[in-house]
Amino acid sequence: MIHVVEVPWEGRPQAWFAFDEDDLIGKIQTRRIVAGRQIHMIATARELLAASGADSPPDWIADLAAQHDWDTPLYRADALLEPGHYQREPVSLLHAHLAALAAPLQRCRVHPNDESALEALHGDPVYQGREGFYAHMALREQLIALEVLADDL
Numbered sequence: 001m002i003h004v005v006e007v008p009w010e011g012r013p014q015a016w017f018a019f020d021e022d023d024l025i026g027k028i029q030t031r032r033i034v035a036g037r038q039i040h041m042i043a044t045a046r047e048l049l050a051a052s053g054a055d056s057p058p059d060w061i062a063d064l065a066a067q068h069d070w071d072t073p074l075y076r077a078d079a080l081l082e083p084g085h086y087q088r089e090p091v092s093l094l095h096a097h098l099a100a101l102a103a104p105l106q107r108c109r110v111h112p113n114d115e116s117a118l119e120a121l122h123g124d125p126v127y128q129g130r131e132g133f134y135a136h137m138a139l140r141e142q143l144i145a146l147e148v149l150a151d152d153l
Contacts, residue, residue, distance in 0.1 A: 001017050001018070001019065001113065001148070002018040002021070002110065002111065002113070003017050003111040003142060003143070004016050004017065004018070005108070005109045005126070005135055005138055006105050006108055007105060007107035009106045012138070013135040014138055015138040024097070024110075025093065029097070031101070032079075032100040032104075038078050039077065039078070039079065039096055039097055039100045040077050040091065040097065041076040043074060043076070044072060044073055044074065045061055045065035045068065045072070046071055049061050049065075068086075068088055072088060074087065075088075076091075077096035077100075078100075079100040079102075080100075107126055107135075109135075114143070114148045118149065120139070121136065121139055121140060121149075127139060
């Protein structure tokens with residue numbers, strides 16, 4: 001299990017889980033979809049032109065084609081890179097989604113397995129002290145609900 005704890009700027013932290021990386025990416029897509037923004041995209045200048053429906057390329061597509069060629073795969077990840085920026089260097093699907101997950105939050109923790117979540121519960125400063133109380137409780141309650149941790153209170 002992958003455990004996620006979101007600490008918003010206002011309101012209480014919440015914890016949720018994903019079964020695996022694919023489930024995590026799907027849940028992030030559902031939570032962070034924003035019109036006009038791309039979490040992760042791979043396209044060529046030719047594909048962008050076709051998607052635009054224009055007969056001739058808009059300036060920005062012509063500039064991309066001039067800089068990278070018409071058939072070079074270009075990567076876009078608005079939360080990880082500048083919004084609307086395309087680059088030749090590959091962008092990891094997972095990293096793009098994690099950036100989109102964390103972008104609107106004060107803090108975010110992603111624990112890749114039960115063991116790391118348990119260790120963090122008692123060792124990560126985000127879950128300690130007065131400021132970390134609600135984040136600690138959110139993760140603790142999730143771990144109890146998933147029977148990773150016994151309810152010993």
